Amino acid sequence: MKDLVHIFELEDLLQEANNALIRHAKDDGKRILGYTCYFMPEVLLDLPGCVSCRLRAPRSSSPDMATYYMSNRTCMYGRCLLERALEGGFNFIDAQMATETCTVTCRFQEHLQLMDIIQNPDFFCEFTDVPFKKNDNSIEHFERQLQVHVLDKLKEHFGIDTGDEALLTAIKEHNEICRLITEIGSYRKLDEPTITGWEFSIIMLSTLVCPKYLIIDKLKDIAEQLKTRKPDDKKTYRCKVVLSGSEEDDPDFVKLIEECGALVVADRHCYGSLPGREEIVVKEDETPLRAIARHYLETSNCPRFMDQHIMRERKQYLADVVKEYKADGLIISQMKFCEYWSYERTIDTLIFPRDYGIPICSIEKEYVNNAVGQLRTRFQAFVESIELKNIQRKKETTA
8 A cells, every 4th residue: 555644754753752843832831731541531631822732752662770670570650651751741731630640650750749850840640549449439530520620720839720511522522632633543344444553553552642733634644535535456464353452552563463474353441432422512501520520430441440341341442442343363462560450461362252252362561562583473374263263164064
């Protein structure tokens, strides 16, 4: 297929946290607000005068300094973030809007709060408590938390307008990004998809780490090109898979999977679009902040929700994604020492083949991908197993 417009430009922007567009926004006088989790509503961090930036630590090596502070038995994602902060790589952020969710990222953000790491005189770190339930009381609690720990703090520190009109403006701009990403992602549902998983991961990540007002025209160009883009005459993949799991912000990991013959057609992981790019609907007689709090609790598929009916809904949702995107299998990827996803991956490895007949490749990996050879072997074996199952199924059908 012909190269997508802007794709290499967007890929280049992912090579560092303080990318060229973030620096552009700083020059425009915007406040750069860091965050690490879906539960910190990025729409609130994109209020007029602000830019949200989901933190990553691209091109990381061994996080030796962070390991001293956090031990080597914690998730390397959190350690690599702390290492990058200690190196001065996050000095561009004006605030870190933290959430009481993932344990290790909490520890990382506590270090930012308690130590003089971020060399920015305006910097502050503020924690928001996130409920473990999805009910009316939880939504009300979450709404209050967002008011006190996000909106009030942005107004107090930076004079940001946090009124309802400003929130509605942010929701409108957020929804436009969501519509574009949903449109771009819809081409992954085709019998012969016209966009690769590697390309989509770059596009999706760019919306999380770049100022949206500076990339929206690029997204429109990509969406326009995809209307007429044709698949390759000869298939370049042997099966389709859905990638699910914990934090995943490395497009090269997706490229590795695709080099082994499995086209990644959907991204149900912490940095993916499912969930992540659903439009926020403000109901009648509902305040914008209430709508935002409800939206993020209701759409989240995070394994920290442990009610039995919620867990079953997660499995059904993922099975429906596999069917909707015409996938042949499911790759469950868990960051090593990730508490929530270690349980989820173990359960999924049992449930999906048994209850849904969906082939599973279950892996545990580090943030710094030093085991490329082992992963390549696993993915190649998984692709071959899917092909054998498909051959057997065809024999049974024609017998």
